Amino acid sequence: MKKICSLSLIAALVFISCNSAPEADEAKTEEQKEVAVTEGEVYKVDSTQVAQFIGTKPVGQHQGTFNVTGGEFFVKNEAILTGGKLTFDINSLQITDKDTSGAHKLKGHLLSPDFFDATNHPAATFEITSVEEYVPDSTNKIVLDGATNTIKGNLTLKGVTKNVAFPAAINITPAAVTARANFNINRTDWGLVYGNDQSLGDKFIRPEVNVSFNITASK
Template identity: 35%
Template sequence: MKNLKSIALALVVVLSTVSVSAQTKKVDASASTINWVGKKVTGQHEGTVNIKDGALVFKGAKLVGGTFTVDMNSLTATDLKGEYLGKLNGHLKSEDFFGTEKFSTSTLDFKTITAKAKGVYAVTADLTIKGKTSPVAFDLAVTGNTAATKFNVDRTKYDIKYGSGSFFDNLGDKAISDEFELAVALKF
């Protein structure tokens, strides 16, 4: 009996020191998408921007981290064609908006992750756009080798104030919403 207790105690000690190591899963940038929607008083524009690289980190089946880099030069509208598409894309890439000549990438780094339900996590992350970092919060649903989220970003926190009714008076129907929406679908 004493020998059995010793074996059981040894087994408990061994099992308690075994930990699950983190596994980094690289995001397939070519199969992943980021769609955006920007609204203004007279309508909206929508488009895409590409992930340059990224990874999600898991311990077992549990999400514990993530980091992403976005190629801001890939920013494009999908609701226009021809001359108007070129004008909007040029304006979005200018200093009025994302300043892609100087700031060619944006980043997202997960800071806190809390499981909400099976495969659903509440994430707080640092989003850096135009060299300015501000926290964002969103729910991320993970299923198999995919993850998806949708959340809003307040562009004024990143010094993108063009057409903002929060900073400029008398814009009338030229006002642009301070928030834009991102819908992200990841494959890894």
């Protein structure tokens, strides 16, 4: 009987571990910080770009995008990123799952007060508070390929602002700035707690959400 119970427990743990958040850098989350003093020339972000996200549960995952409605980066001496800001349109949410059968229903639920509450909070913002040279951290097993900097910034989502830090690959030329990142955040830090209870079984929605972007800004 004990053997059967042990096997059942192992099976349950394997089930819960399936479809976990993609392996990526874990963003460090702290309280809101003072925004960086910006210096240098302005590089504008156009509105044709998107940020991607992946949410997971024991029986699958969902992927989607948000449009970047605007933003800017500041560059000093054509070589040093000093600050910047990005704005995202929550109502632009698109579900990009391979199986599109439930996309419309899922989009409606994510935009509802259970999650993003888009009616009352139609925009999200990320504003840089510091840019540091990237130094490998032995506590983080996954490192973004080509990471050059650690970016820290205030992420405001659903009316809550938290400071997040993550590795990024920054490339600066006289004509453009590109910023690439891939990291996981805990959605409950911003009050998105729906489904965050493992007793829900296959209806449990993991708190970790993968966020990635590859954004270009031009003069």
